[in-house]
Each structure stands twice: as structure tokens, then as C-alpha cells.
Amino acid sequence: xxxxxxxxxxxxxxxxxxxxxxxxxxxxxxxxxxxxxxxxxxxxxxxxxxxxxxxxxxxxxxxxxxxxxxxxxxxxxxxxxxxxxxxxxxxxxxxxxxxxxxxxxxxxxxxxxxxxxxxxx
Amino acid sequence: xxxxxxxxxxxxxxxxxxxxxxxxxxxxxxxxxxxxxxxxxxxxxxxxxxxxxxxxxxxxxxxxxxxxxxxxxxxxxxxxxxxxxxxxxxxxxxxxxxxxxxxxxxxxxxxxxxxxxxxxxxxxxxxxxxxxxxxxxxxxxxxxxxxxxxxxxxxxxxxxxxxxxxxxxxxxxxxxxxxxxxxxxxxxxxxxxxxxxxxxxxxxxxxxxxxxxxxxxxxxxxxxxxxxxxxxxxxxxxxxxxxxxxxxxxxxxxxxxxxxxxxxxxxxxxxxxxxxxxxxxxxxxxxxxxxxxxxxxxxxxxxxxxxxxxxxxxxxxxxxxxxxxxxxxxxxxxxxxxxxxxxxxxxxxxxxxxxxxxxxxxxxxxxxxxxxxxxxxxxxxxxxxxxxxxxxxxxxxxxxxxxxxxxxxxxxxxxxxxxxxxxxxxxxxxxxxxxxxxxxxxxxxxxxxxxxxxxxxxxxxxxxxxxxxxxx
Numbered sequence: 031x032x033x034x035x036x037x038x039x040x041x042x043x044x045x046x047x048x049x050x051x052x053x054x055x056x057x058x059x060x061x062x063x064x065x066x067x068x069x070x071x072x073x074x075x076x077x078x079x080x081x082x083x084x085x086x087x088x089x090x091x092x093x094x095x096x097x098x099x100x101x102x103x104x105x106x107x108x109x110x111x112x113x114x115x116x117x118x119x120x121x122x123x124x125x126x127x128x129x130x131x132x133x134x135x136x137x138x139x140x141x142x143x144x145x146x147x148x149x150x151x
Numbered sequence: 152x153x154x155x156x157x158x159x160x161x162x163x164x165x166x167x168x169x170x171x172x173x174x175x176x177x178x179x180x181x182x183x184x185x186x187x188x189x190x191x192x193x194x195x196x197x198x199x200x201x202x203x204x205x206x207x208x209x210x211x212x213x214x215x216x217x218x219x220x221x222x223x224x225x226x227x228x229x230x231x232x233x234x235x236x237x238x239x240x241x242x243x244x245x246x247x248x249x250x251x252x253x254x255x256x257x258x259x260x261x262x263x264x265x266x267x268x269x270x271x272x273x274x275x276x277x278x279x280x281x282x283x284x285x286x287x288x289x290x291x292x293x294x295x296x297x298x299x300x301x302x303x304x305x306x307x308x309x310x311x312x313x314x315x316x317x318x319x320x321x322x323x324x325x326x327x328x329x330x331x332x333x334x335x336x337x338x339x340x341x342x343x344x345x346x347x348x349x350x351x352x353x354x355x356x357x358x359x360x361x362x363x364x365x366x367x368x369x370x371x372x373x374x375x376x377x378x379x380x381x382x383x384x385x386x387x388x389x390x391x392x393x394x395x396x397x398x399x400x401x402x403x404x405x406x407x408x409x410x411x412x413x414x415x416x417x418x419x420x421x422x423x424x425x426x427x428x429x430x431x432x433x434x435x436x437x438x439x440x441x442x443x444x445x446x447x448x449x450x451x452x453x454x455x456x457x458x459x460x461x462x463x464x465x466x467x468x469x470x471x472x473x474x475x476x477x478x479x480x481x482x483x484x485x486x487x488x489x490x491x492x493x494x495x496x497x498x499x500x501x502x503x504x505x506x507x508x509x510x511x512x513x514x515x516x517x518x519x520x521x522x523x524x525x526x527x528x529x530x531x532x533x534x535x536x537x538x539x540x541x542x543x544x545x546x547x548x549x550x551x552x553x554x555x556x557x558x559x560x561x562x563x564x565x566x567x568x569x570x571x572x573x574x575x576x577x578x579x580x581x582x583x584x585x586x587x588x589x590x591x592x593x594x595x596x597x598x599x600x601x602x603x604x605x606x607x608x609x610x611x612x613x614x615x616x617x618x619x620x621x622x623x
Contacts, residue, residue, distance in 0.1 A: 066510075
């Protein structure tokens, strides 16, 4: 039976993920680059999984337990903090319903404004 | 019951859940292509993360649940309040800190793996290699990000701190030592002392690389460290044979790499030159000699005159920079815009990719102040519009508006793409003093006859203009 080794399979996944990453991230406009960074902060919090897997293995001494608890705490900070702060930021970018006083001026002076507002709702 | 538990703990089932999780990450990031889909995208990615975490918890071996609860509780206790309370002006620090924390988790996991396997004694060599790579890069990222945080938070001086000409040799020696320790361990040395040496060299390297980098180069550094953390997470994934980690880490690595390249090209500088920390020193010297040569006069204006100029314009472009962030002037700027819009003045914002201290910094501040998304123009869209602009209002931006980047081949910033503010009919610059900016380069724009300087703190100057406008 021919089986691809775990290493080659994982390397293939790694390379493909890299290309997909490039394509997807290239489409993010400059304006959203800060939320992109905090969002990717949250996603690399996935290292939490490493901590969760290793902490259960037998043979962990006290020192190992301490560093793994710190690692788990770090990963959790990334995930929880990262997604929350990104959500906060992105809510600001969603244009809010505008008070009517602002609207007529902006709408008359340039067409681009109206387009942005329509896409809000 | 037995059936259910065996089904949940099946390795294939776990892998399927991981695939679902990373598909959701990718789908979520696709949402970030526009402001209307972005909130949902972020939440989709969060759901993916929840699935990955729960799947892992279902599948792990028995024991030490208390430690997991403790770690998660600690992380939540720190992460939630930080994310809720951080001010938008402090976002670069926050991102640097979160990034460092990720790198920290990576190198700690590699360390505990090393200890657990008695120095990788019975593991495949490739697992050792990827773990060691994760340990080095994670440690560099952790310490480098902490220094970046310290600089942004102004705990550490923002100016470059370096060993001068020895800097690059020091960096190189540290890198070689870390790599040598790694090779030694991969070749079969099980001594923990060597592993700790590897961590220490990487830690020193992280410090030595970021300390010499000046504040204005921060967008590049933060992006680069972001890429490092992602790549180290991907390496951890290969070492642990965990597809969710591989895909997520690699995507973050790709994102950081793209941002690094964008930022470096927006400064017309190569990434190695920034990492080598050449800018602060070299630029300042050349700028100083240039400053002496300049014999032009500078025209200073008052808030009242600036208000009149703006009130009678039909089109105004606001060019924000780090000065706006420092003065926390974004809300004052929004008030000024509202006042101008009442007078039928068309207002937009022109944003240079490296304005501020991290990619997209200005956009977040202005979004916080409720500036509509479609008024924020990227450089390429903004530049052709300056010619039909009556007044460009530059608030705390300097080098990104300097025409020397286009006209003076001897200038250190020559070739850097700029916002072509000088094309507009008139320019008002709000600036604290005539001190040159970070790069120490004299800005020709200030000596242009159509430029008027309004000296003062960005927030109070803008507030004064708004008050004067109300009286016209």
C-alpha cells in the first residue's frame, strides 16, 4: 500500500495554504489593514491547540505544567482578545445610519457618497 | 454512550472538524475585502476557532483539565478587558502585544515538547527541525513585539537605539548561534542547556533587531513580526501534525508578508534595509545638511484665516498623519468636516499607506470618529484629485507629503510615493513647530508660496478653526 508520508502531506497543505492566503489577503483594502492585523492576531491564537494537546500528555513535570498554562493563557488572550477587538473596530467601519441633516449636502455634492450609503443597509 | 465517545474521539472525525475550522477562517478573511461584509467575516472566523478548540478538547487524552481551565481563565481575564477598553489611538501597541503573546505561546509549546520528549530523542528528525524553527522564530517574535510595544507605548524611547556599525555583526552572530544550537539539537544533542541557549540567543536577536528601528518604520516591523508569528505557528502545526494549525499559521504568515511588502514599497525602502536599522542615522545626517541650505520663507497663518480659506473652498482634502493620532484629534477633525459640509464644501481624506504607526492606523481612528468609509481615499485614488482641490489641510503628516520625494534625487526619501498635496491650489499645514519629521528631512512643501503654516497642537488648532468657522 502506498501512503504519502505525514510530512509530505503536511508540506503540501502548508504550500497550498500559503497561496490561498496570498490570494485572499491581497483583496483586503488598505483601509481595513488594522482590523486585518488584529484579526490575524486572533487566528494565530490557534497555537492554543498545541498547548491543549500537550498538557494532557503524561510525563509533564511541574515546570512543564507552568509553561503550558502560560502558553494556554497566551493563546486564549490572542483568540478572545483578538476577535473582540477586531469586532469592535469593524463595527466602526460599518457606516451608521446617518442623521438626516448630514445627508442632503453629501448626496448633492458628489455621487460616490450615495453609493456608499446604499450598501449600508 | 461508548459509541458516542468513540465517534467523537475518532481521529478522522477530528480532522474533518479541523478542515471545517480552517475553511471558516478562509471564508471569514474573504469577508474582510469590504467594510459591509467584514464584521460577519470576523465572526465566521471566530466560529471556526470555536470549532477547532472544542474538537481538540473532545479528542485530547485524559488529565490536567484543571490546568486548561486555569490557563483559559487567565487568558480571558486579561484578553477581554484589554480588547474592550483599549483606545483606538493605542491600537498599534495592542496589535504588537497580541502578536508577541502568540510568539510566546509558540516558543513555550516548543520548549515543553522538547522537555517531554527528552530532547526529541525518539521523534523523527523533521519534527525536531520544525519545533526548533518554531522555537527560534516564536522567541524572536515574542521579544521583538514586546520591544515594539514598549516603543509605541513610549516606555522605551522611540528613537533608534543601536550598537552603531557593530549592529549588523551582533545580529548576525546571534542568528548564527541560535541556528547552531538548533542544528546541534536536531543532530541528536538532548541537553536542555543548549535549548535554553537557543531561546536566549533568539530572545536577544528579537531585541537587537527591533531596538534600532525608529517609530516611523513601525508599520513595517509590526507587519514583519506578524508574519513571523504566523510562520512559527505553522511550523508548530507540522511538528504536532495538526492541519488547523498549519493552515491558520500559514495564512497569517502570508498576510504578514503581504503587509510587510506593501509597507516597505510605500516607503520605497527594502525590507533588509529597514531590519538593518539604517534609516534613523543616515537620513538624519543628510537631512541636517539639506536643512541649512534652505533659504525660503515660511508663511504662518491664524485659525481665523484658515477658517475663511476653508469656508470658501468648494473642495477640501484632509491629509492626516501620526500627529493627528498623538493629539487624539480625530473627533475634532470630524467636527470640522461636519461644519464644512454644512457649507456645501466637499470633504475627503487622503491616506498614505504608512501614515501613523501601523498599516491602516489612520483609517481606524477616523472610523472611530464616524467618518463615512467612502470619504477615506487610498493614495492612488486621492492623488489625481489634488489638482481640482482648493485647500489641502495637512494635519500632523510630514514626510508623506514632501515633494522632495519626487523632485530631489539626493533626498533620502527620493522615490517614495507621496500624497501630491502640492498640486492643490492652496495648502494649510497644522504642525507643532518647524522641526523636521522623523526622517529629519526638510519638507519643501512648507516653503511653497501657496502653503500656509498653522503652528500648534493638532487638536486645539482644529477645534479653533471649527469655532472660527461657526462665526463666519
